[in-house]
Amino acid sequence: MLVGVPRETFPGERRVALVPAVIPNLKKAGLEVVIEAGAGVEAGYPDAEYTAKGGTIAAERVEVFRDADIILQVLCYGSNDVTGKADLPLLRKGQALIGFLRPLGAVVTVQTIAETGVTSFSVELMPRTTRAQSMDALSSMGTICGYKAVLLAADTLPRIFPMLTTAAGTITPARVLIMGAGVAGLQAIATARRLGAVVSAYDLRPAVKEQVQSLGGRFVELAIEAKDAQDAGGYAKAQDESFYQKQRELLGQVVAQHDVVITAAVIPGKKSPVLVTKEMVAAMAPGSVIVDLAAERGGNCELTRTGEKVVEHGVSIIGSINLASAVPYHASQMYAKNLTNFLLNMVKDGKLTLNMEDEIVRSTLVTEGAEIVNPRIREFFSLPAMVTQS
Ligand SMILES: NC(=O)c1ccc[n+]([C@@H]2O[C@H](COP(=O)([O-])OP(=O)(O)OC[C@H]3O[C@@H](n4cnc5c(N)ncnc54)[C@H](O)[C@@H]3O)[C@@H](O)[C@H]2O)c1
Numbered sequence: 001m002l003v004g005v006p007r008e009t010f011p012g013e014r015r016v017a018l019v020p021a022v023i024p025n026l027k028k029a030g031l032e033v034v035i036e037a038g039a040g041v042e043a044g045y046p047d048a049e050y051t052a053k054g055g056t057i058a059a060e061r062v063e064v065f066r067d068a069d070i071i072l073q074v075l076c077y078g079s080n081d082v083t084g085k086a087d088l089p090l091l092r093k094g095q096a097l098i099g100f101l102r103p104l105g106a107v108v109t110v111q112t113i114a115e116t117g118v119t120s121f122s123v124e125l126m127p128r129t130t131r132a133q134s135m136d137a138l139s140s141m142g143t144i145c146g147y148k149a150v151l152l153a154a155d156t157l158p159r160i161f162p163m164l165t166t167a168a169g170t171i172t173p174a175r176v177l178i179m180g181a182g183v184a185g186l187q188a189i190a191t192a193r194r195l196g197a198v199v200s201a202y203d204l205r206p207a208v209k210e211q212v213q214s215l216g217g218r219f220v221e222l223a224i225e226a227k228d229a230q231d232a233g234g235y236a237k238a239q240d241e242s243f244y245q246k247q248r249e250l251l252g253q254v255v256a257q258h259d260v261v262i263t264a265a266v267i268p269g270k271k272s273p274v275l276v277t278k279e280m281v282a283a284m285a286p287g288s289v290i291v292d293l294a295a296e297r298g299g300n301c302e303l304t305r306t307g308e309k310v311v312e313h314g315v316s317i318i319g320s321i322n323l324a325s326a327v328p329y330h331a332s333q334m335y336a337k338n339l340t341n342f343l344l345n346m347v348k349d350g351k352l353t354l355n356m357e358d359e360i361v362r363s364t365l366v367t368e369g370a371e372i373v374n375p376r377i378r379e380f381f382s383l384p385a386m387v388t389q390s
Helices: 020-028 047-052 061-067 084-090 107-115 137-156 183-194 206-214 241-256 278-282 328-344 359-364 375-380
Strands: 002-005 032-036 056-058 070-075 096-100 119-122 164-166 169-171 175-179 198-202 260-263 289-292 309-312 315-318 365-368
Touching: 002 061, 020 032, 020 047, 020 328, 032 047, 032 061, 047 056, 056 061, 061 084, 070 328, 084 107, 096 328, 107 365, 137 183, 137 260, 137 289, 137 315, 137 328, 175 183, 175 241, 183 198, 183 206, 183 260, 198 241, 241 278, 359 365
Parallel strands: 002 032, 002 070, 032 056, 070 096, 096 119, 175 198, 175 260, 260 289, 289 315
Antiparallel strands: 119 365, 164 169, 309 315
16 A cells, blocks of 8 residues: 655645654555655655655655555644645545544534545544554644743743853742643643743643642642543543633732743633633733743633734733644654554554554544544534444
C-alpha cells in the first residue's frame, strides 16, 4: 500500500505529517511512501532526506492523492478551515485519511468529509489510554505548545525570569501562573521552572495537584469544588455558569499577583471557559503578559483576540493560534512518530485492516462508506445512532 503525504496548505503551517526517519519502519511493514515535493522543507526536512530513506517525491499534489491508498496530513479539512476544502475533490471512496479533523467542530464539515467516501480517522479522538500513548498527537502538540508559550511570554515580559544576585543588586524572579494543568500546562510549568521563574498552577481537576507539585509548581487551591471534575477519559467536564463565576471571583487576587499568566484550560468540543476577565487584566501590573493557549476556541481571557497580540491596560495578551507550527521540526517529528505507531497498529501483512474490536480504531474512525460512523460524534451532534456499523 502507498502512504501519501501532501504539503500542508493552512496559511503559516510549517509542519509536515511524516519525517524521513519513520519511512524505514513503514517500509518494514510493507508500506511505500510518497511525499509531495517540498512538503517537509519548512519543517527542516528537504526532499533529498525523504528519498535517502526510501521515499519517493511527487511533483504535483494531485499525484499524491491519486496514487496513495492512505493520506497523512497534519491539518485536514475540518481543522484547516481556510484552504482545506480544496482537497475534498481529490479524496476518493475507500481511501484512508488520517490527521486533525476537528471532529466536534461543525457537523456539516464532517458530513462533507463523509460524502467523499473517504475512510477518515481523527487523531483528536485518540483514547487517553496507556496503549494509545505513543499515538497521542494531542499530547505531542500540547507539549510543544506549552513550551513555546513560555518562550513567547519570556520574550515579551520586560523582566527576566530567574532570580539573580548581582553586584548591581538582587533581581526577584518572575511569578508565573499556569491555568489548566493538562499536557500543555504541565509542560509550561516545567519550562518556566527551567528558566528560573516561581510557578503556580491551577486546575479544576484536583487530581493534577501532585503532578504540579512534582514539577516544582505551587498548586493554587480555591474554595470551590468542581462537580464530577473529570470524565472517564481524564478530561475536564464542563461546569455550570455559577461555578465559573465563583471561580473568577476567587482567581482575581491570584492573577493580580503574577507577572505572567499562561492559560490552557479547555473542554473538548466546547467553547473555552473565561477565567480571566477584563477587570482582572486591569488589576495586573503594567508590562505583565498573558499567553492564551485556548485562543483558538474563544480563549480563557475575555480580552484575547484570536490570532493576535494586543496590549490592554498595559498588559500584553497573546492569542496566537497553531503554536505547534512555530516549532515545526520537533512538532513534525513527534507527530510523524504518533501517526506511524497508529498506522502500524492497523496494518497487517501490508494491508490496512480495521479491527473494530480495537478501541483505538473504533474511537478514531470518523467516516466510512459516505457515513459518519463514530458513535461519539453522532451523539455529540444529536444524529440518530447507526443501526449497523460496517
Ligand atoms: N495516555 C494517557 O494516559 C494520557 C495522555 C494524555 C493526557 N492524559 C490525561 O488526559 C487529561 C486531559 O489532558 P489534556 O492536556 O488533553 O487536557 P485539555 O487540553 O483537554 O485541558 C487542559 C486542562 O484544562 C483544565 N480545565 C478545563 N476547564 C478548566 C477550568 N474552568 N478551570 C481550570 N482548569 C480547567 C483541564 O482539567 C485540563 O487539565 C489529563 O488528565 C492528562 O493527564 C492521559
